[in-house]
Amino acid sequence: xxxxxxxxxxxxxxxxxxxxxxxxxxxxxxxxxxxxxxxxxxxxxxxxxxxxxxxxxxxxxxxxxxxxxxxxxxxxxxxxxxxxxxxxxxxxxxxxxxxxxxxxxxxxxxxxxxxxxxxxxxxxxxxxxxxxxxxxxxxxxxxxxxxxxxxxxxxxxxxxxxxxxxxxxxxxxxxxxxxxxxxxxxxxxxxxxxxxxxxxxxxxxxxxxxxxxxxxxxxxxxxxxxxxxxxxxxxxxxxxxxxxxxxxxxxxxxxxxxxxxxxxxxxxxxxxxxxxxxxxxxxxxxxxxxxxxxxxxxxxxxxxxxxxxxxxxxxxxxxxxxxxxxxxxxxxxxxxxxxxxxxxxxxxxxxxxxxxxxxxxxxxxxxxxxxxxxxxxxxxxxxxxxxxxxxxxxxxxxxxxxxxxxxxxxxxxxxxxxxxxxxxxxxxxxxxxxxxxxxxxxxxxxxxxxxxxxxxxxxxxxxxxxxxxxxxxxxxxxxxxxxxxxxxxxxxxxxxxxxxxxxxxxxxxxxxxxxxxxxxxxxxxxxxxxxxxxxxxxxxxxxxxxxxxxxxxxxx
Amino acid sequence: xxxxxxxxxxxxxxxxxxxxxxxxxxxxxxxxxxxxxxxxxxxxxxxxxxxxxxxxxxxxxxxxxxxxxxxxxxxxxxxxxxxxxxxxxxxxxxxxxxxxxxxxxxxxxxxxxxxxxxxxxxxxxxxxxxxxxxxxxxxxxxxxxxxxxxxxxxx
Numbered sequence: 001x002x003x004x005x006x007x008x009x010x011x012x013x014x015x016x017x018x019x020x021x022x023x024x025x026x027x028x029x030x031x032x033x034x035x036x037x038x039x040x041x042x043x044x045x046x047x048x049x050x051x052x053x054x055x056x057x058x059x060x061x062x063x064x065x066x067x068x069x070x071x072x073x074x075x076x077x078x079x080x081x082x083x084x085x086x087x088x089x090x091x092x093x094x095x096x097x098x099x100x101x102x103x104x105x106x107x108x109x110x111x112x113x114x115x116x117x118x119x120x121x122x123x124x125x126x127x128x129x130x131x132x133x134x135x136x137x138x139x140x141x142x143x144x145x146x147x148x149x150x151x152x153x154x155x156x157x158x159x160x161x162x163x164x165x166x167x168x169x170x171x172x173x174x175x176x177x178x179x180x181x182x183x184x185x186x187x188x189x190x191x192x193x194x195x196x197x198x199x200x201x202x203x204x205x206x207x208x209x210x211x212x213x214x215x216x217x218x219x220x221x222x223x224x225x226x227x228x229x230x231x232x233x234x235x236x237x238x239x240x241x242x243x244x245x246x247x248x249x250x251x252x253x254x255x256x257x258x259x260x261x262x263x264x265x266x267x268x269x270x271x272x273x274x275x276x277x278x279x280x281x282x283x284x285x286x287x288x289x290x291x292x293x294x295x296x297x298x299x300x301x302x303x304x305x306x307x308x309x310x311x312x313x314x315x316x317x318x319x320x321x322x323x324x325x326x327x328x329x330x331x332x333x334x335x336x337x338x339x340x341x342x343x344x345x346x347x348x349x350x351x352x353x354x355x356x357x358x359x360x361x362x363x364x365x366x367x368x369x370x371x372x373x374x375x376x377x378x379x380x381x382x383x384x385x386x387x388x389x390x391x392x393x394x395x396x397x398x399x400x401x402x403x404x405x406x407x408x409x410x411x412x413x414x415x416x417x418x419x420x421x422x423x424x425x426x427x428x429x430x431x432x433x434x435x436x437x438x439x440x441x442x443x444x445x446x447x448x449x450x451x452x453x454x455x456x457x458x459x460x461x462x463x464x465x466x467x468x469x470x471x472x473x474x475x476x477x478x479x480x481x482x483x484x485x486x487x488x489x490x491x492x493x494x495x496x497x498x499x500x501x502x503x504x505x506x507x508x509x510x511x512x513x514x515x516x517x518x519x520x521x522x523x524x525x526x527x528x529x530x531x532x533x534x535x536x537x538x539x540x541x542x543x544x545x546x547x548x549x550x551x552x553x554x555x556x
Numbered sequence: 557x558x559x560x561x562x563x564x565x566x567x568x569x570x571x572x573x574x575x576x577x578x579x580x581x582x583x584x585x586x587x588x589x590x591x592x593x594x595x596x597x598x599x600x601x602x603x604x605x606x607x608x609x610x611x612x613x614x615x616x617x618x619x620x621x622x623x624x625x626x627x628x629x630x631x632x633x634x635x636x637x638x639x640x641x642x643x644x645x646x647x648x649x650x651x652x653x654x655x656x657x658x659x660x661x662x663x664x665x666x667x668x669x670x671x672x673x674x675x676x677x678x679x680x681x682x683x684x685x686x687x688x689x690x691x692x693x694x695x696x697x698x699x700x701x702x703x704x705x706x707x708x709x710x711x
Contacts (some may be wrong), residue, residue, distance in 0.1 A: 315579070363679045367649075370676035371604070373696035378606030381613070450603055450651040520605040524627050526651070
């Protein structure tokens, strides 16, 4: 039988190999995806960081603008106060001081000669200097609008401050300038109030490029100029860029210009911090992938074992069957393997049963063959004894052996269990060509082997006799074979009646054939047989116990 | 057992007739001194009449007397009880629900008469069962005069 090809050229492998390949087939694309995802994640993180840096800078610029707006509103409110209108500077000093109660700032009033008329940082009446920031004051005189200075050192406070200056008009002319001097530390606090991670640094640089405030080491850097390169980068920048900070550190920086003051508001994150963060992320991702792989491999090994071991057991079971051994069913976690082994177990049992049956049949065959040889030997000797000539021996023995063969044929077809009585009668009549003109009638009875063989002997002798002297010899002759039973006495009764044949005469001598038809067969089936030679034809009658018939056929 | 008696009688006649055709002489005749042994009364248990007839003729050739032929275990026990043979030649496979081993066992236990099993080809299990009832011997089918003579010497 040709082998069915399943492998498509793949050399045969153990299931463990295929399971490993299967696991790799699942894992490798996932690992590739994971690496891509990690890279993508890093890129996204970088974008997110840039966005956040820019957002922080923008948010700070907005806060600064709001702070300056607040100062402006305070100043504009004070500008309209009554003491100022009536030039009661002492009262105005008092009012302004109260307005700044909670702020680290000072309020100044200067006239067109840039002379300070009052300064809340000094006691009213103290002689005051000229303003230190004539440039901004001049812009106010020129524009008649609010102006914000760059970083200056307060003439009274001697601290770095910035001035918010609003004009006080008299008609169309600027009569005074009301100034709020805000300490640079106020902006330092504003920067620090953003609650960013400690690595984040924010700062404010004025229009001249002087550092106005810084969230870290403010005192060290305030008043110092931003490095030229950084200043140019900051001024030209749109969005986020990489730069070197004033502290000489590589940073990611975003600079946004304050709408109110024109200052540069910046937010920076050290590149080293971002790198470390990215590396931490990558390390975490790699650790996750490695853990997943190890865990996955462990689980794959466990599940592979669940599959491989039962299949190996099934393979061993098949090998055992090949060696003729019995296979016990197993209970494994693999349903398919259980089914295979169960089938193999059943097959091994069936194989064993068949081997035993074959051995039994061989023994049975040997027994029957030898027994039949003994029967034939007895038949030959008896036939020889009753025959006068060698030709007669040959003819009679040949016919009797043929008759025996007919009975055997029927039994072989029924696996040596026996034969149907109707078939038996017909077979023996057919041997003499009389099956078709005989009336064979009776209930279906399946006789055991003993009855088939012995009744077969009698039927053979009857048919032989009828073909020589009786109904079969004559073309008009009829043979009626009937049986009935089992009757109430538990016996089956059978009759062979010949009609319309030649005139029957009682034989002078009762030969061996007569003995077979009567005593021998009768005794062999534990019944009785009689043979009458009436002039109308021969009448043979046999009675035998129903135990010779298969019980199942008796009621049919 | 009238049937058997008349049948035996007829067999004797056939033996005489067959002797006319030049077959072996009858047991006990002076030209066969080797067969001059004690005459035994033998019961044949065999459901194939061609075999039982042959066995009977062999026994008679050897000078023994066949007290009956049974075709079933029950019949064997009945005839043994009635005729009290010296030995039973027992076929193992018999017509009916009981086999020759059961019949031989019953006959030995009840009557003290031993059996020689005559069998065609016995499987090991059946042979073990047969040996368990301590038979006088085993004889293989088909029987020959020599085999039978040798087998009966144990009786």
